[in-house]
Amino acid sequence: xxxxxxxxxxxxxxxxxxxxxxxxxxxxxxxxxxxxxxxxxxxxxxxxxxxxxxxxxxxxxxxxxxxxxxxxxxxxxxxxxxxxxxxxxxxxxxxxxxxxxxxxxxxxxxxxxxxxxxxxxxxxxxxxxxxxxxxxxxxxxxxxxxxxxxxxxxxxxxxxxxxxxxxxxxxxxxxxxxxxxxxxxxxxxxxxxxxxxxxxxxxxxxxxxxxxxxxxxxxxxxxxxxxxxxxxxxxxxxxxxxxxxxxxxxxxxxxxxxxxxxxxxxxxxxxxxxxxxxxxxxxxxxxxxxxxxxxxxxxxxxxxxxxxxxxxxxxxxxxxxxxxxxx
Numbered sequence: 031x032x033x034x035x036x037x038x039x040x041x042x043x044x045x046x047x048x049x050x051x052x053x054x055x056x057x058x059x060x061x062x063x064x065x066x067x068x069x070x071x072x073x074x075x076x077x078x079x080x081x082x083x084x085x086x087x088x089x090x091x092x093x094x095x096x097x098x099x100x101x102x103x104x105x106x107x108x109x110x111x112x113x114x115x116x117x118x119x120x121x122x123x124x125x126x127x128x129x130x131x132x133x134x135x136x137x138x139x140x141x142x143x144x145x146x147x148x149x150x151x152x153x154x155x156x157x158x159x160x161x162x163x164x165x166x167x168x169x170x171x172x173x174x175x176x177x178x179x180x181x182x183x184x185x186x187x188x189x190x191x192x193x194x195x196x197x198x199x200x201x202x203x204x205x206x207x208x209x210x211x212x213x214x215x216x217x218x219x220x221x222x223x224x225x226x227x228x229x230x231x232x233x234x235x236x237x238x239x240x241x242x243x244x245x246x247x248x249x250x251x252x253x254x255x256x257x258x259x260x261x262x263x264x265x266x267x268x269x270x271x272x273x274x275x276x277x278x279x280x281x282x283x284x285x286x287x288x289x290x291x292x293x294x295x296x297x298x299x300x301x302x303x304x305x306x307x308x309x310x311x312x313x314x315x316x317x318x319x320x321x322x323x324x325x326x327x328x329x330x331x332x333x334x335x336x337x338x339x340x341x342x343x344x345x346x347x348x349x350x351x352x353x354x355x356x357x
Contacts, residue, residue: 050308051088055151055198056158057143061135061184062099062107063164063177068119070111071241073098074258075162075206075250077123078242082254084124087307091130095143096123099179101134111241135179137188144192151198158202158307159193162243165207167230174212174230186216193217202275202305206246208233211293218295223275223302225249228290235288245292248282253307276302 058076062068076098083089099119100107106116121129133139151157161176166183169175173185193201202223205213212230227234227245235244240258251257252265253273265273265281279294279302286292296302 051090052093053154054083054087054089054156054158054307055093055147056083056089056160057095057097057140059135059140059159059161059163060098061163061176061178061182063179063181065105065107065109065116067164067177068099068108069236069241070108070117071236071243072162073108073119074240074242075246076160078247078250078254078258079160080123080130082250083307086254089307094130095133096131097133097135097139097143098131099135101136101139101179102129102131103134137178137182137184140178140184141192144196148195148197151196153197153199155198156200156202156305157196157198158204160204160206160246162206162246165209165212165234167209167212174209174216176207186213189213190216190219193222200301200305204246204249206234206243210234211291214293214295218297220297221301223294223296223305225275225279226293229293232290234290238287244288245282245286245290248285249278251285252278252281272306272308274303275305 056079058079060068060072060076062072076096080094080096083094084091102119102121104118106118108117108119110117119131121131123130133143147157163176163178165174165176167174169183169185171185171187173187175183175185178184198221200221200223203213203217203225205224205226208228209230209232210226210228211232214224214226214230217224227243236242237244237247240247242258251263254263255265255273256262263281265277267277267280275296276294279292283292294302
């Protein structure tokens, strides 16, 4: 009986990584458009973030939804980075031999997910939306859009409408597609942080050294505390043990070497300096420090896995949006 009482007291008063992780939900989207356009780097971007959420922040699998290309069908749906041809996207993103992808990146699946979020998420929950894909500036309605699977399009207004139905305590969006900045005016809003890899008239670029996208690669390194190979990365500029969205944005901007201009908007302005994957807007728990030894890296090329503050400082050429104006 005393052990039970002690357990209850500890659960009530001691900060718990498990409790914080329960509050974080994520949807990771790679539309891909079709096998002729679906680059391997998109899979790598998504897999790196998925492993970060699972291994570094211990977000439960049930809290993460992966909407990726054809949803794990056996047909070839991806262009290999080494230009040797096509492959079927692996459904296991973290190397545990359990499929993580079960749904295609279709408008129906995304709408269904957002309906579920609208029914289940409360002010205690925090939602991360991560999107890598091809983007365009004008669909049939003259709106900026991203490609979903099988040549479907999702425009900024449609995505905003879906998110408006979700009553989470906060929503953070990370957009890696070309012309990502064109989505910002539609998606910015109260209790939201919107991060875009480039301005509305710019394309986003791939990383030169590895098959990833430049900006989202550095952003994920920042929040993970390490790169995909396990080498440590330090974006914690205030030294409090939590990587907030402004710290991750600043780090990514400072390391982005390609001709693109990342943008970020935060409403309220302080939210980007408070929001962390370690429990959303809560005090959070410091994720495990990355081991300096190289961790497991999963590569798709050749289909073989390798073991393997509030104040926001913007680097030169990078911008933050405040009060609907670019600063």
